[in-house]
Amino acid sequence: VRMVMGIPTVPMTDVEGRYVSAGKDYYVNEGKVTNPFASYSNTVRRNKTVNVTGSLNIGLNLYKGLDYKLLLGGDYISTNNISRSIAFDSNWDENGNADPDYSRTINSLSESRGQRFSYTIDNILTYKNMFAGHTIDAMVGTSWMREYYRTMGIGSGSTDLGGPNITIFNGKGDITSEEYNSALLSFFARLNYDYKERYLVSASIRSDKSSKFAKGNRVGYFPSVSVGWNIHEENFFNIEWISKMKIRASYGELGANFIDSYSFLSTAYGPIPSVFGENQIGQSSVMNGYVTKFAQENLTWEKSISKNVALEMAFLNNKISFTAEYFWKDNNDLLAPLLPLASSGQTIMTNGGDLPVFNSASVENKGFEFTLNGTILDNHNGWTWEASLNLSANRNKLTELASGSKDDKANNWFVGHPIDCIYDYEKVGLWNSDDPDFQYLDILEPGGNEGMIKVKYTGDRDASGKPTRAIGPEDRQIISLEPKFQGGFSTRVAYKGFDLNVITAFRCGGKLISTLHHSNGYLNMLTGRRGQVDVDYWTPENKGAKYPKPGGIQSGDNPKYGSTLGYFDSSYWKVRNITLGYNFEKQAWLTRMGIQSLRAYLSVQNPFIICSPFHKETGLDPETNSYGNENVAVTEGIQKRFLTVGTNSPSTRNYLFGINLTF
Numbered sequence: 001v002r003m004v005m006g007i008p009t010v011p012m013t014d015v016e017g018r019y020v021s022a023g024k025d026y027y028v029n030e031g032k033v034t035n036p037f038a039s040y041s042n043t044v045r046r047n048k049t050v051n052v053t054g055s056l057n058i059g060l061n062l063y064k065g066l067d068y069k070l071l072l073g074g075d076y077i078s079t080n081n082i083s084r085s086i087a088f089d090s091n092w093d094e095n096g097n098a099d100p101d102y103s104r105t106i107n108s109l110s111e112s113r114g115q116r117f118s119y120t121i122d123n124i125l126t127y128k129n130m131f132a133g134h135t136i137d138a139m140v141g142t143s144w145m146r147e148y149y150r151t152m153g154i155g156s157g158s159t160d161l162g163g164p165n166i167t168i169f170n171g172k173g174d175i176t177s178e179e180y181n182s183a184l185l186s187f188f189a190r191l192n193y194d195y196k197e198r199y200l201v202s203a204s205i206r207s208d209k210s211s212k213f214a215k216g217n218r219v220g221y222f223p224s225v226s227v228g229w230n231i232h233e234e235n236f237f238n239i240e241w242i243s244k245m246k247i248r249a250s251y252g253e254l255g256a257n258f259i260d261s262y263s264f265l266s267t268a269y270g271p272i273p274s275v276f277g278e279n280q281i282g283q284s285s286v287m288n289g290y291v292t293k294f295a296q297e298n299l300t301w302e303k304s305i306s307k308n309v310a311l312e313m314a315f316l317n318n319k320i321s322f323t324a325e326y327f328w329k330d331n332n333d334l335l336a337p338l339l340p341l342a343s344s345g346q347t348i349m350t351n352g353g354d355l356p357v358f359n360s361a362s363v364e365n366k367g368f369e370f371t372l373n374g375t376i377l378d379n380h381n382g383w384t385w386e387a388s389l390n391l392s393a394n395r396n397k398l399t400e401l402a403s404g405s406k407d408d409k410a411n412n413w414f415v416g417h418p419i420d421c422i423y424d425y426e427k428v429g430l431w432n433s434d435d436p437d438f439q440y441l442d443i444l445e446p447g448g449n450e451g452m453i454k455v456k457y458t459g460d461r462d463a464s465g466k467p468t469r470a471i472g473p474e475d476r477q478i479i480s481l482e483p484k485f486q487g488g489f490s491t492r493v494a495y496k497g498f499d500l501n502v503i504t505a506f507r508c509g510g511k512l513i514s515t516l517h518h519s520n521g522y523l524n525m526l527t528g529r530r531g532q533v534d535v536d537y538w539t540p541e542n543k544g545a546k547y548p549k550p551g552g553i554q555s556g557d558n559p560k561y562g563s564t565l566g567y568f569d570s571s572y573w574k575v576r577n578i579t580l581g582y583n584f585e586k587q588a589w590l591t592r593m594g595i596q597s598l599r600a601y602l603s604v605q606n607p608f609i610i611c612s613p614f615h616k617e618t619g620l621d622p623e624t625n626s627y628g629n630e631n632v633a634v635t636e637g638i639q640k641r642f643l644t645v646g647t648n649s650p651s652t653r654n655y656l657f658g659i660n661l662t663f
Contacts, residue, residue: 047081055072070124079113080112081111082111115149121144122141146183150179186209187206188204190204201227220255224252227248254303257335267293298359308327321372323370328366331363360401361402371391373389385493421479426479430453430546430548431453483508483510487505488576498580504576504610509570511567511569513628515645518637537550568613572611572622602656621651
């Protein structure tokens with residue numbers, strides 16, 4: 001953040017090559033901050049990773065139609081990361097002396113080592129038999145998965161090593177370590193049956209036992225069943241222009257255990273010295289600690305129950321086909337890290353601690369998926385043109401909280417609303433003197449100014465239209481992040497040996513959170529001479545601007561209601577990939593060289609965005625690249641689970657040239 005906020009007119013170094021800082025011009029709060037480039041260039045990092053992956057498949061035919069398969073897989077990763085910082089002075093006065101207002105950094109060293117090992121062992125027995133139009137395909141098996149991870153780090157902390165070239169130390173340091181170990185044992189069975197590819201039935205059951213839950217809650221059972229009817233295979237079906245007609249339906253249960261290995265155990269923070277008089281060894285204090293997370297022994301599997309019905313059809317010898325599917329899914333005992341109730345007595349977020357995990361809620365999802373494929377030209381005078389469209393819409397709502405309450409404002413959860421909601425003020429514009437409500441500015445915004453952010457007021461007004469109170473927390477709104485629909489469109493055009501493929505994706509409606517513009521990111525503060533994102537801000541000559549007057553009324557370091565500046569329409573239509581290729585077919589020189597086929601192609605990924613309100617305003621890619629707590633100055637205010645546009649690497653434009661050869 002410091003690098004981005006730095007004033008671009010201030011040089012990194014002076015004529016002597018010494019690092020320069022912007023002094024009082026660097027931050028509006030008059031603070032002096034170390035030149036960020038000096039910190040970066042005086043830090044030496046060395047990262048080493050060794051990754052070994054292996055797999056082994058063994059198959060045996062035990063009897064006619066009866067086969068056994070053993071699948072072994074393993075993955076080992078070893079990491080070694082070393083960071084060494086060299087002491088430096090970050091600013092100098094006109095006489096060549098180090099500026100005393102800038103403390104000299106120290107020579108420091110830190111190192112971490114980690115190991116991760118995981119493996120799977122699958123034993124699968126299958127049986128397949130066909131007789132008199134009947135087909136039976138059965139399978140039973142077991143799966144054993146194990147994962148182990150351990151890391152340890154040590155750093156010199158606040159101790160100066162005494163020189164820039166010291167790469168090891170034997171003094172007092174800060175030691176950290178982490179270890180987890182998890183296992184999953186599964187038993188499963190499946191039976192598929194069809195009669196002349198006309199009637200289809202499939203049923204399965206699996207049992208999973210996970211070490212991530214306490215004893216008594218480790219086992220989950222998850223059945224599923226599906227049926228299908230290929231109507232076009234019936235003798236009575238004789239509509240020539242319909243190539244396929246199939247209806248299908250399914251019911252299934254799935255379990256999720258995507259939590260840390262020891263989420264069900266309590267954690268403590270310490271040691272903390274506490275004074276209780278003289279102890280047995282003559283010290284004036286004893287070491288103590290406190291619980292940061294209580295044990296969650298009732299933590300259990302998250303279970304989703306899915307149901308769907310679908311229609312599949314094809315026409316004109318499969319030149320046109322579509323699939324229409326309606327689904328509804330209930331997620332029960334949702335596993336989520338949440339802020340606990342204050343009455344629980346839990347102290348969280350101490351020393352960077354994680355939030356405790358709960359079986360917190362139930363969520364309902366309903367929606368549809370639609371896919372349409374078509375061959376528009378089929379080798380017509382050498383031309384072939386194919387196109388595909390997929391469209392989906394999902395409506396989810398929170399149906400129940402484990403606490404029994406109707407809302408959990410700390411976690412942005414409200415029964416009857418989508419699970420991903422913003423709970424914040426709704427920006428409706430900026431305060432301007434020609435606004436009919438401007439006469440009430442002192443009532444609605446005591447101490448406010450023209451050009452500040454105007455948010456929605458939901459309170460009462462008297463008979464004359466005068467507001468009865470100031471804008472406050474009760475005016476916050478529940479704003480859904482959920483899009484109306486999303487999908488993709490792709491097309492392929494071919495002429496003789498050439499072919500062109502274009503893949504696009506789109507999204508309509510919903511809200512996008514940009515931490516680059518949100519007050520949490522500290523990059524859109526509008527409070528002084530600093531580097532920040534380029535925005536259209538209010539001035540007396542630019543009253544139609546979107547962003548508030550610089551230096552106006554503040555809340556903390558940001559414009560009041562600055563969080564609302566980070567919410568955008570998430571609609572977009574972008575091209576994900578364009579590939580142009582040529583197939584060298586029936587070439588004599590290929591035959592002489594023993595080449596059966598040769599294809600050359602040029603591909604570009606993420607070439608451009610066709611339309612997007614966010615991209616039009618900011619020039620940034622509207623697809624999210626961060627979570628709510630990543631790379632922001634303040635982690636509160638945006639839920640960790642929310643996907644955002646942040647300072648992580650955005651979608652990159654890649655160019656690729658390739659050749660495919662077959663001998």
